[in-house]
Amino acid sequence: xxxxxxxxxxxxxxxxxxxxxxxxxxxxxxxxxxxxxxxxxxxxxxxxxxxxxxxxxxxxxxxxxxxxxxxxxxxxxxxxxxxxxxxxxxxxxxxxxxxxxxxxxxxxxxxxxxxxxxxxxxxxxxxxxxxxxxxxxxxxxxxxx
Amino acid sequence: xxxxxxxxxxxxxxxxxxxxxxxxxxxxxxxxxxxxxxxxxxxxxxxxxxxxxxxxxxxxxxxxxxxxxxxxxxxxxxxxxxxxxxxxxxxxxxxxxxxxxxxxxxxxxxxxxxxxxxxxxxxxxxxxxxxxxxxxxxxxxxxxx
DNA sequence: CTTGCTTCTACAGCTACTGTAGATGTTATA
DNA sequence: TATAACATCTACAGTAGCTGTAGAAGCAAG
Numbered sequence: 001x002x003x004x005x006x007x008x009x010x011x012x013x014x015x016x017x018x019x020x021x022x023x024x025x026x027x028x029x030x031x032x033x034x035x036x037x038x039x040x041x042x043x044x045x046x047x048x049x050x051x052x053x054x055x056x057x058x059x060x061x062x063x064x065x066x067x068x069x070x071x072x073x074x075x076x077x078x079x080x081x082x083x084x085x086x087x088x089x090x091x092x093x094x095x096x097x098x099x100x101x102x103x104x105x106x107x108x109x110x111x112x113x114x115x116x117x118x119x120x121x122x123x124x125x126x127x128x129x130x131x132x133x134x135x136x137x138x139x140x141x142x143x144x145x
Numbered sequence: 146x147x148x149x150x151x152x153x154x155x156x157x158x159x160x161x162x163x164x165x166x167x168x169x170x171x172x173x174x175x176x177x178x179x180x181x182x183x184x185x186x187x188x189x190x191x192x193x194x195x196x197x198x199x200x201x202x203x204x205x206x207x208x209x210x211x212x213x214x215x216x217x218x219x220x221x222x223x224x225x226x227x228x229x230x231x232x233x234x235x236x237x238x239x240x241x242x243x244x245x246x247x248x249x250x251x252x253x254x255x256x257x258x259x260x261x262x263x264x265x266x267x268x269x270x271x272x273x274x275x276x277x278x279x280x281x282x283x284x285x286x287x288x289x290x
Numbered sequence: 291c292t293t294g295c296t297t298c299t300a301c302a303g304c305t306a307c308t309g310t311a312g313a314t315g316t317t318a319t320a
Numbered sequence: 321t322a323t324a325a326c327a328t329c330t331a332c333a334g335t336a337g338c339t340g341t342a343g344a345a346g347c348a349a350g
Contacts, residue, residue: 005296015297016339024337035346037297053243058203061337070254082255089251092244098198099241106234109215110227150327160328161308169306180315182328206306291350298345304338314329320322 001039011048018048026051026061146184156193163193171196171206
């Protein structure tokens with residue numbers, strides 16, 4: 001069993017964040033020691049690391065809850081799990097595509113820098129461009145309410 | 146010239162968000178019409194779309210400010226621009242790598258779903274695993290303060 | 291046993307928005 | 321041209337997701 005400080009270091013997050021996740025139900029309520037300290041197992045560390053990575057990738061806590069439910073309830077009917085997985089996969093692919101465009105542009109800039117000055121930075125163009133945007137709600141065919 | 150509502154629809158964001166970005170200096174102070182309405186040009190829309198995409202990809206406003214400075218000041222010495230671009234490129238690559246792992250796992254789950262039930266979901270394992278984590282601050286060799 | 295670190299609860303503060311109220315501008319329809 | 325419907329304005333409060341701080345209590349080392 002690990003203390004909250006150990007868990008926080010393992011997942012590179014703040015102690016308060018762990019308590020916050022417990023409070024909102026993303027992490028299970030931790031059992032306590034004699035002296036009232038929270039105690040964690042390796043599975044809790046894994047779960048927390050998953051949450052932190054997903055957060056760093058820009059997923060909302062609700063989306064993460066969604067993903068966690070896949071492993072929390074491995075016997076749920078496939079229709080539900082499949083829907084969740086597909087929904088998240090779409091999102092992941094959109095993100096990879098946009099990051100790819102940004103990466104290309106950043107590499108081009110770094111490469112160009114060898115010449116002395118960056119006179120035609122297209123960093124905005126790259127990520128504002130519809131052609132590079134895979135998100136449904138940004139495509140000209142659809143308008144949001 | 147476009148109204149704020151038009152710009153908000155073009156970038157799929159809220160009108161208030163645009164005013165907020167102006168307030169914190171991410172967007173230039175918009176010129177006003179006779180009737181005191183903000184007026185925007187295409188360049189403003191592009192800039193806003195860049196910001197929104199970057200935000201969706203999980204970049205903090207400070208990092209976005211960083212990236213925007215690359216195109217705001219195209220004649221700045223290459224040393225500075227290169228540092229910014231490299232810093233952001235590293236981050237982008239880390240994100241792509243982690244999203245790639247998540248994508249693989251989601252695809253595996255969707256594929257497996259054809260069999261009926263998901264009995265061995267490894268979605269947590271994938272994103273909590275150190276082997277898949279490219280971030281310096283998560284590698285066992287280093288500990289954060 | 292006391293110095294120093296960790297953890298506890300509780301709550302205030304921060305970032306990045308998002309919503310609401312009430313006033314005013316603008317436009318479509320009668 | 322009047323008036324209803326909608327967009328925009330300012331100002332400020334509220335939300336999500338943390339992050340910091342205060343003050344008390346637990347615990348380990350010297």
